Amino acid sequence: MLELPFKLGIHPINWVGEDVKEHGDDTTYEQILDDIQALGLTGTEMGRKYPTDPEILQKELSKRGIQLVSQWKSVLFSDPAYRESELAAYRKHVEFLHGMGSTVISTCEVGGSLHFDPRRTPNEKEVLRLDEAGWQSLAEGLNAAGAIAQEYGLKLTYHHHGGTAVESPEEIDRLMELTDPTKVYLLYDTGHAYYGDADPLQVLLKHYDRIAYIHFKDIRQEVLDEARAEQVDFVTCIRKGVFTVPGDGCLDFGPILNELLARGYDGWAMLEGEQDPAAHPAYKYAKKALEHMESLIIKK
Numbered sequence: 001m002l003e004l005p006f007k008l009g010i011h012p013i014n015w016v017g018e019d020v021k022e023h024g025d026d027t028t029y030e031q032i033l034d035d036i037q038a039l040g041l042t043g044t045e046m047g048r049k050y051p052t053d054p055e056i057l058q059k060e061l062s063k064r065g066i067q068l069v070s071q072w073k074s075v076l077f078s079d080p081a082y083r084e085s086e087l088a089a090y091r092k093h094v095e096f097l098h099g100m101g102s103t104v105i106s107t108c109e110v111g112g113s114l115h116f117d118p119r120r121t122p123n124e125k126e127v128l129r130l131d132e133a134g135w136q137s138l139a140e141g142l143n144a145a146g147a148i149a150q151e152y153g154l155k156l157t158y159h160h161h162g163g164t165a166v167e168s169p170e171e172i173d174r175l176m177e178l179t180d181p182t183k184v185y186l187l188y189d190t191g192h193a194y195y196g197d198a199d200p201l202q203v204l205l206k207h208y209d210r211i212a213y214i215h216f217k218d219i220r221q222e223v224l225d226e227a228r229a230e231q232v233d234f235v236t237c238i239r240k241g242v243f244t245v246p247g248d249g250c251l252d253f254g255p256i257l258n259e260l261l262a263r264g265y266d267g268w269a270m271l272e273g274e275q276d277p278a279a280h281p282a283y284k285y286a287k288k289a290l291e292h293m294e295s296l297i298i299k300k
Contacts, residue, residue, distance in 0.1 A: 009043020077141025
């Protein structure tokens with residue numbers, strides 16, 4: 001079993017798609033959790049197949065020795081009109097995670113996104129970038145949400161994400177610059193960094209002090225190149241198979257992993273593939289990813 005100083009889990013998105021609902025839609029939560037246990041992993045994020053009743057969920061996780069680490073929370077803070085309702089919803093989300101013993105909350109601004117922004121219409125084709133007022137409003141909203149998370153002993157970890165307004169290295173830099181470092185942390189995602197035209201290792205080096213949570217995801221370069229040439233949207237990229245698990249794509253995880261080890265990162269990290277499990281079976285690919293990561297560790 002892979003031994004690391006940080007805690008390693010796996011996202012249920014490897015078994016059941018979140019943005020592409022047909023991926024693994026017939027898979028049960030029992031199958032997902034049994035596979036996670038068989039892999040020897042002890043953490044997971046909330047998935048759409050998991051029980052929503054906290055008591056049932058905790059029972060199912062506990063009997064397999066698995067911790068609920070986080071759950072995605074979309075926010076629309078870039079539009080001040082949504083601020084109060086969004087913060088109220090955020091508090092409820094935090095209360096649920098606190099009750100489950102989680103320590104981080106995956107948070108992503110959806111303003112401007114084609115797929116996640118409720119104000120967008122189906123005939124639109126471009127992600128809308130934030131203007132100055134939007135950036136300021138987003139930062140204020142995140143700082144307020146981060147304060148709520150702190151009340152419950154959680155950290156708001158911002159998920160830079162493909163197909164959203166915070167995607168490129170410049171946008172990640174801007175978000176970190178505008179937000180309070182004691183209230184807003186970074187969810188460092190290797191795959192989304194590369195998808196957004198960043199060098200994942202450089203993002204890690206530049207923002208390490210803000211990183212409180214990690215997603216390990218790989219990219220298939222040939223699929224990304226084809227998708228860019230065809231100018232398809234983010235969800236179509238997922239359908240095409242742009243994402244996969246570490247070791248199955250083009251990213252070099254050796255420097256990333258060993259940098260984390262050298263710096264003594266001790267938070268949670270999740271393995272993610274986000275691909276069709278019919279073509280790429282989740283358990284098989286996760287096992288290969290663990291073997292690949294183990295091969296990259298520089299033995300002292």
